[in-house]
């Protein structure tokens with residue numbers, strides 16, 4: 001299998017998640033009421049990548065989570081790619097409390113994992129939603145939010161959005177791509193935030209882009225994650241850029257727990273100055 005080559009922005013993302021996972025389990029293990037704390041990597045990848053910076057192997061988020069000082073009490077890894085789940089299976093063979101699922105994470109999360117993390121279970125979870133593109137569905141985020149037990153890191157895939165959907169004139173984007181964006185956002189409202197109907201000199205209607213990544217990110221944070229999904233705490237996300245300064249994704253964190261927000265804010269602020 002060909003391993004993914006990852007840029008410095010992904011290495012920073014991995015560091016952020018690892019640092020928070022460490023803090024999360026350190027706190028959770030001291031909670032006498034807590035019946036378990038799960039780590040869920042819903043777009044897990046193969047577990048190993050190659051650093052573009054150094055050419056060396058680098059552990060992906062699923063293996064990072066196994067390296068922390070105080071382990072989670074259960075691990076769930078999902079990927080749609082059979083070669084990746086097989087690689088993960090091999091790399092984690094001797095480790096107990098791990099389940100690996102080959103499938104679409106929207107289905108697997110909603111059917112096989114989230115229903116077992118209700119508030120009554122007295123469990124908590126950290127769920128990593130890290131797709132390359134618009135592969136996540138809004139209903140999945142909603143299901144996680146409704147539980148009130150589960151915190152998420154969310155890769156908001158600006159590059160896929162900008163390349164395939166958010167053209168200067170929305171009418172020039174494929175309907176299929178617009179549908180992917182609707183599915184991710186769970187609404188068509190993003191179109192009102194980013195576009196205005198205009199007429200050109202010949203009276204032809206077009207949808208002119210009037211907003212960019214910042215407006216989109218603000219709307220998603222306040223309106224969708226906080227107001228609509230009901231996550232109480234959603235710190236300002238980190239904007240990851242490539243080496244030429246091009247925006248790649250926002251890394252969001254969303255939680256019902258104020259302490260979690262504070263810790264992530266500190267971690268985000270520490271890395272913001274390098275971005």
Ligand SMILES: C[S@@+](CC[C@H](N)C(=O)[O-])C[C@H]1O[C@@H](n2cnc3c(N)ncnc32)[C@H](O)[C@@H]1O
Nearest residue numbers: 043044045060061079080081104105130132135
């Ligand atoms: C950005 S990579 C994940 C990297 C990983 N989080 C890490 O940091 O090591 C995204 C992964 O999502 C997988 N993927 C894409 N669509 C998916 C879907 N609908 N359900 C589950 N996995 C999917 C891809 O095969 C790929 O391995």
